[in-house]
Structures are given as structure tokens and as C-alpha cells.
Amino acid sequence: MRAERVFGLVWLAVSAAMAWVALDLKAPISYEPVGPRAVPLLYAGLMAACALTLVLRPHAVAFHWPHGKVVHHIVVSAGLLLGYAFAFEWLGFPLATALLALLLGRVFGGSWRTCASGGVAMGIVLYLFFDRLLDVVLPLGLLQPLFGG
Amino acid sequence: MTPTLPLRASVIGGLLLALGAAGAVAAPEKPECIAPAKPGGGFDITCKLAQSGLQESKLIGAPMRVTYMPGGIGAVAYNAIVAQRPADPNALVAFSSGSLLNLAIGKFGQYTASDVRWVASVGTDYGVIAVRADSPLKTLKDLVAALQKDPASVAFGAGGTVGSQDWMKTALVARLAGVNHQGMRYVAFEGGGEAFTALLGGHVQVYSGDVGELAPQIEAGKVHVLAVLADERLPGRLGTLPTAKEQGFELSWPIVRGFYVGPKVSDADYQWWVQTFDKLTADPGFAKLREQRELQPFTKSGAALDAYVKEAVARYAALAREFDLVK
Amino acid sequence: MDTLNYLLQGFGVAFTPLNLALAFAGAFIGTIVGLLPGLGPINGVAILMPIAFAMGLPPESALILLAAVYMGCEYGGRISSILINVPGDAGAIMTAIDGYPMARKGLAGVALSISAWSSFVGGVVATIGLVLFAPLLANWALAFGPAEYFALMVFAIACLGGMVSDRPVKTLLAVLIGLSLACVGVDSNSGVYRFTFNDVHLADGVQFIVVVIGFFSISEILLMLEESSIGQSIIKTTGRKLFNRQEMKETNPSTLASSIGGFFIGVLPGAGATISSAIAYMVTKRVYDKDGSFGKGDIRGVSAPEAANNASATGSFVPMLCLGVPGSGTTTVMMGALALYNITPGPMLFQNQPEIVWGLIASLFVGNVVLLVLNIPLVGFFAKMLTVPNATLVPGIAAASAVGVYSVHATTFDLVLSVAFGVLGYLLRKLQFPMSSLILGFALGDMIEQNLRRALSLSNGEVGILWHSPVSLTLWIGAVAMLVGPPLLRRLRRGRAALAVG
Numbered sequence: 001m002r003a004e005r006v007f008g009l010v011w012l013a014v015s016a017a018m019a020w021v022a023l024d025l026k027a028p029i030s031y032e033p034v035g036p037r038a039v040p041l042l043y044a045g046l047m048a049a050c051a052l053t054l055v056l057r058p059h060a061v062a063f064h065w066p067h068g069k070v071v072h073h074i075v076v077s078a079g080l081l082l083g084y085a086f087a088f089e090w091l092g093f094p095l096a097t098a099l100l101a102l103l104l105g106r107v108f109g110g111s112w113r114t115c116a117s118g119g120v121a122m123g124i125v126l127y128l129f130f131d132r133l134l135d136v137v138l139p140l141g142l143l144q145p146l147f148g149g
Numbered sequence: 150m151t152p153t154l155p156l157r158a159s160v161i162g163g164l165l166l167a168l169g170a171a172g173a174v175a176a177p178e179k180p181e182c183i184a185p186a187k188p189g190g191g192f193d194i195t196c197k198l199a200q201s202g203l204q205e206s207k208l209i210g211a212p213m214r215v216t217y218m219p220g221g222i223g224a225v226a227y228n229a230i231v232a233q234r235p236a237d238p239n240a241l242v243a244f245s246s247g248s249l250l251n252l253a254i255g256k257f258g259q260y261t262a263s264d265v266r267w268v269a270s271v272g273t274d275y276g277v278i279a280v281r282a283d284s285p286l287k288t289l290k291d292l293v294a295a296l297q298k299d300p301a302s303v304a305f306g307a308g309g310t311v312g313s314q315d316w317m318k319t320a321l322v323a324r325l326a327g328v329n330h331q332g333m334r335y336v337a338f339e340g341g342g343e344a345f346t347a348l349l350g351g352h353v354q355v356y357s358g359d360v361g362e363l364a365p366q367i368e369a370g371k372v373h374v375l376a377v378l379a380d381e382r383l384p385g386r387l388g389t390l391p392t393a394k395e396q397g398f399e400l401s402w403p404i405v406r407g408f409y410v411g412p413k414v415s416d417a418d419y420q421w422w423v424q425t426f427d428k429l430t431a432d433p434g435f436a437k438l439r440e441q442r443e444l445q446p447f448t449k450s451g452a453a454l455d456a457y458v459k460e461a462v463a464r465y466a467a468l469a470r471e472f473d474l475v476k
Numbered sequence: 477m478d479t480l481n482y483l484l485q486g487f488g489v490a491f492t493p494l495n496l497a498l499a500f501a502g503a504f505i506g507t508i509v510g511l512l513p514g515l516g517p518i519n520g521v522a523i524l525m526p527i528a529f530a531m532g533l534p535p536e537s538a539l540i541l542l543a544a545v546y547m548g549c550e551y552g553g554r555i556s557s558i559l560i561n562v563p564g565d566a567g568a569i570m571t572a573i574d575g576y577p578m579a580r581k582g583l584a585g586v587a588l589s590i591s592a593w594s595s596f597v598g599g600v601v602a603t604i605g606l607v608l609f610a611p612l613l614a615n616w617a618l619a620f621g622p623a624e625y626f627a628l629m630v631f632a633i634a635c636l637g638g639m640v641s642d643r644p645v646k647t648l649l650a651v652l653i654g655l656s657l658a659c660v661g662v663d664s665n666s667g668v669y670r671f672t673f674n675d676v677h678l679a680d681g682v683q684f685i686v687v688v689i690g691f692f693s694i695s696e697i698l699l700m701l702e703e704s705s706i707g708q709s710i711i712k713t714t715g716r717k718l719f720n721r722q723e724m725k726e727t728n729p730s731t732l733a734s735s736i737g738g739f740f741i742g743v744l745p746g747a748g749a750t751i752s753s754a755i756a757y758m759v760t761k762r763v764y765d766k767d768g769s770f771g772k773g774d775i776r777g778v779s780a781p782e783a784a785n786n787a788s789a790t791g792s793f794v795p796m797l798c799l800g801v802p803g804s805g806t807t808t809v810m811m812g813a814l815a816l817y818n819i820t821p822g823p824m825l826f827q828n829q830p831e832i833v834w835g836l837i838a839s840l841f842v843g844n845v846v847l848l849v850l851n852i853p854l855v856g857f858f859a860k861m862l863t864v865p866n867a868t869l870v871p872g873i874a875a876a877s878a879v880g881v882y883s884v885h886a887t888t889f890d891l892v893l894s895v896a897f898g899v900l901g902y903l904l905r906k907l908q909f910p911m912s913s914l915i916l917g918f919a920l921g922d923m924i925e926q927n928l929r930r931a932l933s934l935s936n937g938e939v940g941i942l943w944h945s946p947v948s949l950t951l952w953i954g955a956v957a958m959l960v961g962p963p964l965l966r967r968l969r970r971g972r973a974a975l976a977v978g
Binding site for chain 3: 187188189190193194197216217218219220221224225227228229256257258301304310311312313316334335336337338339342343345346347349350351352353365366368369371441442
Binding site: 003004007011018021022025026027028029030031032033034035036039040043044046047050051053054059061066070073074077078081082084085086088089093097100101104105106107108109110114115118119122126130133134135136137138 | 509515519522523643645646648649652653655656659663665666667668670671694697698700701702865866867868870871872874875876878879882883886888891892894895898899902903906907908925928929932933936937
């Protein structure tokens, strides 16, 4: 089956789900001729129409599923980024960033040594740069007790 | 010590502190004021007021940082504090009557007003109903009369959605006129600035907002204030503006601004904040800072504020039911 | 000749050594902050204002610093667009469409320098506009009610018609995905929470930066894994650094036109950089794209949106100075900073404190010159960033992106959401959906829907309000012309050519 057709089917389901949720949108008090429901329903309908076009008349796209090692890399990287998101507050920015730089750097072909040193440097330098210099408050996480407060 | 009854616990804690331990509590090392909105708005002003006040009066050692956590007029920050940082004595969060209103209609998720410890208020703003300077409406009576004649003849513009404070004010005006608030015309804009521009451009006829943010425009003579929603006339240069009350309408809408901390902050730390704010708000230098930010005095702290907040939340919840916002 | 006098006075103030040094410092910090995705003038101002206070700077010096930071951020936003395909701010979305392909061709330096130049032109043209027309334009801003804004959006969307790629249905679907994402959160008319699934983190909707980082930055990282370049840098040669005379000549007309257009759109509160850069890009593409070079690294596709972006940033000073209404999120912050100096922007400012207004305008001129002088030598430095090996560069981009996301809400939720968007974005890009259409749909979605509904509430449901005023009627005609004009012209031209041959 063509990739566009698969996507079209998935997106039909997404549009249907959106419409289903949108049907429930009602304002407790409405002054408007057009309420909060109409526009999302319109979008969902148009999306469904687009998705249907893709299902019925899929074009061949220059689409190659990556295979072998690359799939592995992509799954691992997405997992790492997700893990980073969750670890951001818990481990704190410096630790989480150092770990991410080490592991993601490895996926991108860096050596253990450069990735490890780069990671440590990045965790510290970026933390100081953003938190201290640019005033973007970043979590210290597990390191919190070490730095007081 | 987990204060399941924050009010009683705090009173007891306060007494204990007063009995001798007061000097033992150190100031938080990394004080942080969380403004639950994007920079530039009212919450930011509240935090900046505390920041500059505390710094100038030297009540805290380390400078206080202001951080931003926007979302649902304080809902995101409320949830973050209760769930993730309940015992952090450094984190002070700004709130306003708008937060309390959303808390009352259940837009803060599962939490209620008893889930945090209310520290102190630092000032208040008041609602305002205004029109363009050349409008045929000159007084609140004119507006009420116009609404009685045809509720749909006047388009209100404001920066808040249906159910927000700005909307509540217009619904209350409709109630004064004895017309159903569902019959009026209300257009919500993205923030007071846009609503005000629409007023000047003649796209809406009446503006509902806060007097503080309108002050420069009032001075410039661009708008005509129908009523300030305060019980008494404001002090100073805004004293020329008529209140709703003096025009014979029982309509008052203060927008109180203040701070709370997490539910598991120790009594000692909580009391430290309360006392610090007591000292701060008593400082004449602070009054000047407050005035600069177009806020009027409104000073409550500790148990008194806690009682006020709970009373306000109950009042808003009753209003919301009356106006069919909640079932 | 009061105006000229004041302006000269303003320049006199701006040219003192201290103030020049401040302008340089502000411009530099602004550029750096602006290029980091998610960070903008807000952060720049936040860093510098306390310092300005501590140094006891007089108001006019503080103003110069502020103006330099503000303009610096506008200049900086384009850098990450061009180098790593991640727009630093909403105004830089369009810059990525041709800027990034240019960088991949080894022309990063040229793209950076031409965009610095066009930013300069845009900034200066708009500042001149500010001098000449500011008070007059306040009325133009007031003429825009909900109906007029809606017509402007329709015009912008009609311009987007030019983005239609080989598969129009995909462009349309991408725009619709963006529009649907914009529906999430509290509905600003009715107060109903839409698609939030009772999660407070979605109460304010999906943040712009979360969408940008997801669909651009994270999906880009995943795509990079497929390329053979693993273990190397993205681009080996950075080529020449400066644009040449031929390229400048090529861009001149569109840069100038985009500057003027961008200024007028920037004057409208709330419209701003996104719309003006989108319209500038599309119109330029419509006029000049004869051989399909746009989207593949056409230099005019870089200069036009950048000129418009900067011009509109300056234009947004008009509502702030004349009406006391912030024209954009960043001017809100500026107003806050000015308030600390007891300067209240608004209708009285021109009368009561003209020296402040003209000082600000003079500092905008100075800031633009400083930025040009600063940015041209920096081109080499930034282009060098691309030679950093991927094993270091990619985690760095990921970390900086995460900081950008975290800086808005400070929640894990947003970080996770952006990764989810990243995976979706990867799949969409594999299927050749245009990401820039998606993001524009998202950026414009709220304004389209809310203004339509506001207009209809004002008219009590009578549809005529949408085209009754001269302004909106003109915009509708423009929209139709944008849709119908180009194909018609093409046919005419072809017809004439056939005649000539015959």
C-alpha cells in the first residue's frame, strides 16, 4: 500500500476523533452567531476531505522507509529526546544535558571520549549561560542540594 | 508538620514564632517570584513590585528572581506548586482576583483554595466601565437606560473571555439594568490593549477593564469613564472619576493582587514571608512603588488574607452559578 | 521644523561614547538572544534592564539600550532559520524556506549577509516611516476592527495560495493541521476550553515555540540520522561570506517593497511580523518565481521576508507611541521597562516628552547601523558553527531547543509535547508535507477564527460586515487579485508571445 494511502487512513481517524470531541463544545452562555464549535468542525471536515483524497488518489512519493541501522538510530534518538524531556526537571538541566550529549552524540558517531567531555562541558556551560547570564531559570534537579536553596 | 488545616496551623505557628523562635528563621536563600503569565502583564507587575520593594527595603538578602509560568490565569502555576514543589520555601507565586475567580469556577483542575498557603496581598486595582470621549453615554445611568431600552444596542469590548472578570463586570451592569445578561452583546479581545483600540476605533461602544491600565488614556482625554467599580473614590489624580456607588448602583469590583506559597511550606518559613510582607507594606517607600504601578492599597496577610480569599472564592462561585457559568 | 530639531537632538544624545557603547552591547546581546529559539527581546530586556538600573543610566541611555536589544533580536531570529532550519521567532519562519537551502548549498554566508542587509533596509525604511507618519498612522491602526483583520487574514491566506507545491492537497492539509492545533486551549470569545482534555497545561493552548521546536528542530534531528553525513558536519564548505553586487541588485526592488509593506502591517496591533513576512515572501515569489527557484535557495526568498519582518517590528512602535497600546508581545515588555523610568507611552508622550520619542527614533537609526556593522563580520563566525561535528552540534541544538521550550511555561509537559510533535513532524516531512504551511496555519489560526467571530458578533450575525468598510473591501479585492492575477497574467503573456511569433 502506498504511504500516502496509509497516512490518509490514519488522518481520517484523527479528523473523526477531532470532530467527535468538537461536537461536545458548547458555550454555557453564547452571544455569538458562530460559537466555539463551528470552526473546529469545519477544520475537521476539510481535513477529512483532504485525507480522503490521499486515500483515493495516492501519488507515489519518493518515500523510503529507512531500514536497518537507520531505523534503530531514529528510534533510539526519539527515545533519548523523550527521556531528556522527562529527565529535564528530575535530573536537572546540567545532568540531563550531559547525559543527552553523551548518548545522542554516540548515535551521531562521536567517540566515547569526545561525547563524554563535550557532554560535561555542555551541561555546565549551557546552564551557566542560560540560567546565570540570560536569566532563564533552569531546574537543577538532583544537583539542587549541592548548590543550596 | 503537614498543615491539613492551614489556617489554624498558621495561627499556632505564628504564635510559636512570636514566642521566641522568630530570630531563628533565616530568609530563603534563593527567593523566586513566579508570575503565572507571560512577561508584561499584571502578574509580572505584582512580582516586580515585590521584587523592587523587598530589595529597596533590604528585607531579603538575596535578590528575588522573577520567573514566568503562564497558563489559565494561574492554573498551571497552581498545579505545579501544589503537585511538584509543595514544600519549596523559595517559591512565591503571584495571584489576582482573576485567579480566584477561575479557582471558583473549577478551572484550576482538582484543587481548591485550601490547597495553598495565602501569604499577603500587596494592592488592588478596580474595575472600570468606560466609553470613547465623544460617546453619547455620559453616566452609568445612561448606559443602564440604553441597555433597558435594547440590550443589544450596546457592544461591550473587553480583554477577557466570557466568564472572566471583565465579563463579570458587564454581566453585573446588565443585572443592574434588570436585563438578562444573555441578551447583551459582548466581544472578547486578546487583552485589554486590543479591546481598547477597538473602542477608540468605534468598533465597540463600551469598554470593561481595570482602571490602572486605563489611567494614561484617561489623562490623555481619549476616554470618558462612566464608573469606577470601587466603594469610594480613588485617592490622588484618579479622584475625579465617579464611582458606581455614588451614582446609586451597588457595583464594586476590586482586583486584588498578592502571593501564596506551597501547601507544605513549613510554618516557620510561611510566617517569615507573612512578617516580611507585613514590614514591607508598612514601609512608606513601598507605598510609592505601589502607586507607580497604578495600584491602590489593599493590605491583608496571613490568616486575614486566607479568610478573605475563601470568602471571595465563595462569592465568585455564587455569582458564577447565578450567571449560569457553572451548573 | 520642530521635528528635525528634535531628531537632531536625539542623534546628539545617541552619539555620545557611552551611548554608542551601549548600542553595541545591546545589539550584540540582542543578536545572540534572538538567534536562540524561544528566547527573544523579553529575555534580552530582562537581562539588561537591571544592569541599566544598577548603572544608574539616564532614561535616554536606557532607551537606546532597549532599542538596540529589540532590533538585535529581530536580526538574530534569522540566523538559526538559515543555519539549522529552526526559526528563532515567528517572523523568521519564511526565512527558513529559502535560507536553509542556501546554507546547504554552501551559501550560508551569503544568506546571512544579505539578510542582515535587508533587515537593515527594512529597519531604516520603517524608522523613516515612523518619523514622517507616526501620528497619522495611529488612525490607520484604529480603522482595523475585527472585520478588517479578518479580511487581512483572508488576503494573507490568498497569498499562501502561491505556496501550493506539486500536491495542493498536502499544502492544504498541512495548513489545516496548523489551524486545528491553534484551536486548542481556551477559546478567547466564549471561554470554553477546547481540546484540552481537562489538562491545565493546555489551558492556554499549544505554545508557538513548542510547535516550532517539534516540527522543525526535533524532526530535523531525526531526519539528519538518515543522511550519510552521520559523524560529519552538515555542510563542509561555507563558501564566500558576502553577497555580491549582482545579488544585491537582484534583491533591491523586493527588499524595498517588502520594507514598506511590512511597516504598514506592523503598525496594526497584533498583526505584526508573522503576517508581514509571510505576505512579503509570497508576493515576492509570485512576482519573481519564473523558474521554480523559490524554496530551493532563492536569495530574494531570504531578503524579502527579513526586510518585512524588521520593518514591521519597527512599525509596531506606532501603536505603542501614539495610542499607548502595545503592538506586539515585545512592545508590551518595552512598555513595562519604560514604565520603570516613569515614561508612559501613549497619546500624551509626543506632547509632554518629545525628547523621549525622538530619542527613541534616533536610537532606532543608530541601532540599525550598529547592527549592520556588527552582523557582517559575525557572518563568518556564525557560518563556522556549521563546521562543528554533528556529534556535538546536534545535542547542542537539542539542549538549546529544550531551553527555549522550557523558558515559556517551565513544565515538563511542553517538552514532552514538542518531542511528540517532532515524531509527527518527521513522518509528515517524510511524506513531503510543507512544514512552513503548517506553522503559518498555526500562527494565523487564532486570529482568523477569533476575528471572524468577533466581527459577526458585532454585526449580530449579519455577514455583510466582513466587506462593508473600504479597508476590508480593498483587502478582499487584493485577495482575489492574488488568486486570479498570476495565472491570468501568465496566460496573457503566453498569448502575446504567441501573437508575436504568429
